[in-house]
Every structure is written in structure tokens, then in C-alpha cells.
Amino acid sequence: MNNIFDSHAHYSDSRFDINRDKLLMSLPEKGIRYVMLASTDEDSICKNCKIAEKYEYIYTAIGIHPSDIAKTSENYIEVMENAFKSNPKVKAIGEIGLDYHYESYDREKQIEFFCRQLELADKLNLPVIIHSRDATEDTLNILKKYKPSGVMHCFSGSAETAKEVLKLGMYVSFTGVLTYKNARKAIKALTVIPNERLLLETDCPYMMPVVTSVKFKERCSDSSMIPYIAEKAGEIKNMTAQQILDITCENAMKLFRINND
Numbered sequence: 124m125n126n127i128f129d130s131h132a133h134y135s136d137s138r139f140d141i142n143r144d145k146l147l148m149s150l151p152e153k154g155i156r157y158v159m160l161a162s163t164d165e166d167s168i169c170k171n172c173k174i175a176e177k178y179e180y181i182y183t184a185i186g187i188h189p190s191d192i193a194k195t196s197e198n199y200i201e202v203m204e205n206a207f208k209s210n211p212k213v214k215a216i217g218e219i220g221l222d223y224h225y226e227s228y229d230r231e232k233q234i235e236f237f238c239r240q241l242e243l244a245d246k247l248n249l250p251v252i253i254h255s256r257d258a259t260e261d262t263l264n265i266l267k268k269y270k271p272s273g274v275m276h277c278f279s280g281s282a283e284t285a286k287e288v289l290k291l292g293m294y295v296s297f298t299g300v301l302t303y304k305n306a307r308k309a310i311k312a313l314t315v316i317p318n319e320r321l322l323l324e325t326d327c328p329y330m331m332p333v334v335t336s337v338k339f340k341e342r343c344s345d346s347s348m349i350p351y352i353a354e355k356a357g358e359i360k361n362m363t364a365q366q367i368l369d370i371t372c373e374n375a376m377k378l379f380r381i382n383n384d
């Protein structure tokens with residue numbers, strides 16, 4: 124399989140320290156055409172910018188994740204703006220959003236960070252990559268206000284929520300979760316997503332796909348596992364895995380404004 128666009132990967136993660144370059148050099152020959160890196164804090168913004176500079180097929184998003192707010196410096200907007208200005212491979216703001224899973228996270232601060240980064244995306248004319256966990260209502264209300272172009276990443280919500288996201292004109296992205304035994308909700312959501320709004324991602328090193336015919340040696344997921352997700356999505360949408368890869372690659376190129384040449 125080829126023409127693979129992994130729309131959300133964390134190759135700056137320390138779990139890739141032992142094999143990062145070897146892995147990233149090997150991906151194009153496994154059919155990976157493009158990768159979009161997601162950042163979560165100032166350190167990963169810096170690391171991802173370097174990775175994207177080094178590898179032609181890799182682009183990056185820059186952003187502060189809601190669970191990394193406490194360690195973020197006050198001038199993070201400036202840090203992000205400078206990263207954007209100094210690196211043409213920066214193509215999105217993300218991942219940003221709301222995470223209400225743990226009570227200990229300061230919700231007010233999260234909303235403040237989310238809104239400020241949405242304002243920055245608007246100013247820089249960049250699409251956004253949204254993380255939303257146990258915070259659907261607030262996330263949707265804020266997105267309705269700012270109306271960014273972007274993608275709801277690692278979608279795990281209901282078909283009803285997916286419809287709300289589509290109404291906002293956004294894309295919806297699915298991970299290896301589609302291959303899980305308890306994926307009923309995600310599968311139902313996928314059925315309401317029109318082909319032209321669908322993206323695929325690994326969210327690696329997380330969300331390892333589960334495929335009964337394959338025992339992965341790797342402890343982390345990586346972009347070469349996208350075909351297993353495409354296979355599952357194809358089963359649900361009555362398409363071949365390659366057709367899913369082709370359409371999701373085209374969609375991601377359009378969203379992140381990556382040109383063909």
C-alpha cells in the first residue's frame with residue numbers, strides 16, 4: 124500500500140529516542156507519503172521543528188496540549204509565532220483543546236489556552252488539530268465561536284457529536300482505536316463521516332492497532348501501521364484500504380495546504 128498520510132504523530136516522544144532516525148528513514152519505502160507531527164509543549168515544538176526540517180516528507184503542527192499547561196512559559200504565544208515564522212514546515216496549530224478527564228486539571232486555564240491558540244491560528248491563517256476528552260460540550264461551543272478550519276483528532280465520540288463537528292466544516296480523524304474490540308461507538312461515528320472529511324492517524328507512540336493476524340514486535344505504534352486502520356475503515360465504508368488511503372491523503376493535503384510538487 125502507498126500514498127499514506129499519517130495526520131497525527133508524536134515522533135518527538137522520548138520512546139523514539141532509541142530508533143528515531145532509523146525509523147523515519149524507513150517510512151517512505153513503506154508507502155508513507157506524508158506525516159504531520161503534533162506538538163504538546165514547548166520542548167516538543169522545538170524537537171518537531173527540527174525533525175520536520177530534516178525530513179522532506181514530514182511537516183509539523185505547533186501547540187500546547189491542555190495537560191501540559193502548568194509547565195508552559197508565559198510567552199508561549201510568542202514562542203509559537205517565532206517557530207512558525209522561522210520554519211516553513213509548520214503547517215498547523217495543535218494539538219490544542221480541552222481535557223476534563225482528570226479533575227486536577229484547571230479547566231479555566233485550559234479554556235484560556237485553547238482560545239488564545241485559536242486566535243493565533245486565525246492570525247497566522249493556519250488550520251487547527253483539536254484534542255477533546257470528556258469535554259465535548261465546551262469544545263464544540265468554543266469551536267462554534269472561532270470557526271477554525273481543522274480536524275478533530277483521535278475521534279472517540281458518538282455519531283451525534285461527529286455530526287456537530289461536520290457542521291463546523293471540520294475533518295474527523297480516526298486512530299487504531301477502530302481496530303479495538305470495544306470500537307462500536309467509533310465505528311458508528313465513522314459511518315456518518317463523508318469520505319471527503321475523513322483523516323487517518325496513528326497518534327504514535329500511542330493507540331497501537333490490534334490486528335489478530337499480526338503480532339507487532341514494536342512496543343510503540345508508528346506510521347507504517349496506518350494500513351491496518353485503513354483496512355478496518357474500508358470494511359466499514361465498503362472500500363478498499365488503498366481507496367481509503369488515497370482519499371485520506373488527498374484530504375490531509377487539502378487541510379494542511381501541502382502542495383503536490
Ligand SMILES: [Zn+2]
Nearest residue numbers: 131161218326
Ligand atoms: Zn496526539
